[in-house]
Amino acid sequence: MLPPGRGGKQRDVAAHGMYRRRDTRRGWLIAEIAAELRRYGADAQHVGHAFAGRHGLNATDLQALIAVMDAELVGAPITPGRLGEQLNLSSGSVTALIDRLERAGHIRRDRDTSDRRKVLLRYADRGAALAMDFFRPLGERTDQVTAGFRDEELEVVYRFVSAMGASLREHRDALRDEPARRRTD
Amino acid sequence: MLPPGRGGKQRDVAAHGMYRRRDTRRGWLIAEIAAELRRYGADAQHVGHAFAGRHGLNATDLQALIAVMDAELVGAPITPGRLGEQLNLSSGSVTALIDRLERAGHIRRDRDTSDRRKVLLRYADRGAALAMDFFRPLGERTDQVTAGFRDEELEVVYRFVSAMGASLREHRDALRDEPARRRTD
DNA sequence: ATGGGATCTCTAGACGTTCGAGAGTTTCGC
DNA sequence: GCGAAACTCTCGAACGTCTAGAGATCCCAT
Known part of the structure; x- marks a missing residue:
């Protein structure tokens, strides 16, 4: 004990x-x-x-689909390279991942017209429907929760989560930039 | 575009x-x-x-190590079965996972004396040191962030994250209990 | 007591994702 | 134009995970 x-x-x-x-x-x-x-x-x-x-995918696939929609919805479609960075995946894994999602009809590959080395990932109708099914109930639950808070309270919450998020990202970047430190192995 | x-x-x-x-x-x-x-x-x-x-592990290993410490620190060591539930792993995967962590000297296997079917997972010194290295900088960052909030504000934040957490767990349980629903595949 | 069902962990083989290194294009600077 | 850099894709190997089932142990009804 x-x-x-x-x-x-x-x-x-x-x-x-x-x-x-x-x-x-x-x-x-x-x-x-x-x-x-x-x-x-x-x-x-x-x-x-x-x-x-x-829905016949694994967790990585869903994360990728969300990232693709996320990027496209703000007007800046993501490339395989950056998707790999976001998901901590090597280039080979990303290719396999995109192949799966494309084969399943969730996303499409588009060549960038200005820089033809790049591939731009765009969601297909099937992927959009899936993401909507995923997010809708979560959005409804968020509504229920936030209904119990006044505007000033939400301001406080926002300030807090923003600060925590920024701090965590700092930490992540610090880990990245200090790659060689060895422990007492 | x-x-x-x-x-x-x-x-x-x-x-x-x-x-x-x-x-x-x-x-x-x-x-x-x-x-x-x-x-x-x-x-x-x-x-x-x-x-x-x-530190030579993968993300699952670290999650498992944290779960083992988490459970033991509140006085209720976790079993392989429950660990698998927490991490979404099958029993076979859990065995391999525990083997890796035990071989690396992060945790130990103990038989439960009252129910000898069970195995209780306990962290070893090595695992404790590793977890401490992981959490300490995060704790310091949490201190920095929370320093900018008054007690009443933290109360609001706590109420919010508790409510969001409870709602998300409800959603998770609802997903579990409704396993057969098929989409328009 | 004792037998049957339930619970829990572990084993074994197959599958799938991921990694690592390298090849093939396209772009940009000189 | 030529070489370096950026980006994606291919291929084989390694690793983690899953499924199915075996082996123990406990609980409870008989």
């Missing part, structure tokens, strides 16, 4: 750095918010996995 | 259901919050992927 090391202090989880001291209301809040964000990400993955499975 | 089909309505993204109408401040806020949460999850995956890669 007891964690190994530091015998005895069973709930001194702060010593492990994973959790924060919860002995003040504020500390407890911060710990719970961080934990909830972590769980939210995990559950979102589960939802994506389950939904993708129902 | 134009999305295919439905010629002309280039920016009518609301028609796709992915995004919400942004013509009011409140609508814009909600859309941005939802988008930021989505990006946060994706970026968290990237961070995990990058960190795991540096």
Whole structure:
């Protein structure tokens, strides 16, 4: 039952750095918010996995489809290279991925007319319908939740998630730029 | 440049259901919050992927290690079966996963003394050190962000993320319980 | 007590995704 | 025009995952 090391202090989880001291209301809040964000990400993955499975794709395929729509809807279609960056995939895997999605009728390949090395990915009707099925119930749930918050409260939430997101991206970039550090392996 | 089909309505993204109408401040806020949460999850995956890669594991291994510590730190060590549920893995994959982590010295297998069918997963020192290296910088960043919020504001944020998390889990469970629905394939 | 069903972990083979290196085009700078 | 750089695609190998089933152990009804 007891964690190994530091015998005895069973709930001194702060010593492990994973959790924060919860002995003040504020500390407890911060710990719970961080934990909830972590769980939210995990559950979102589960939802994506389950939904993708129902429709004959895997989680990566669904992520890719969303990224393709995301990019195209803001007027800047994505290329295979950048899709690979977003999904942490090598170029070979991206080709296979696009082949699958194209074969299934979810997206199309278009040559860029100005730079003919590039391929632009565009969603097909089938892919649009699938993404809509995925996002609609989530949007409805978001509506239900946000209905319980006043405008000023949503401003606070927005400020918070923006700051957390920016900080996490900083961390991600820092990890990328410091690639060679070895541990005590 | 134009999305295919439905010629002309280039920016009518609301028609796709992915995004919400942004013509009011409140609508814009909600859309941005939802988008930021989505990006946060994706970026968290990237961070995990990058960190795991540096230490000779894959993203699944790191998730598993975190889940094992998470469970043990609250005094209820996890079993291979439940770990598979949390990570969306089959029993066979879980065995391979545990073998990898045990071989690398990150976790240990213990037989449950009261129910000897079960195996309890416990982290080893090596795994604890790794998890600490992963979480410490994230905790520091969380501290920096939360420093810019008053207690009442954190209460609002907590209420929001709790509600969003609960709603998402409801959706996940609904997906699970309605497994057979087929689309117009 | 004892037998049957349920629960849990593990094994084995096949499948599919991913990776890594390299080839083939097209573009841009000199 | 020529060489370097950017981008996508091909191919074979490696790895993680899945499915099906075997082997233990526990629980409960008889």
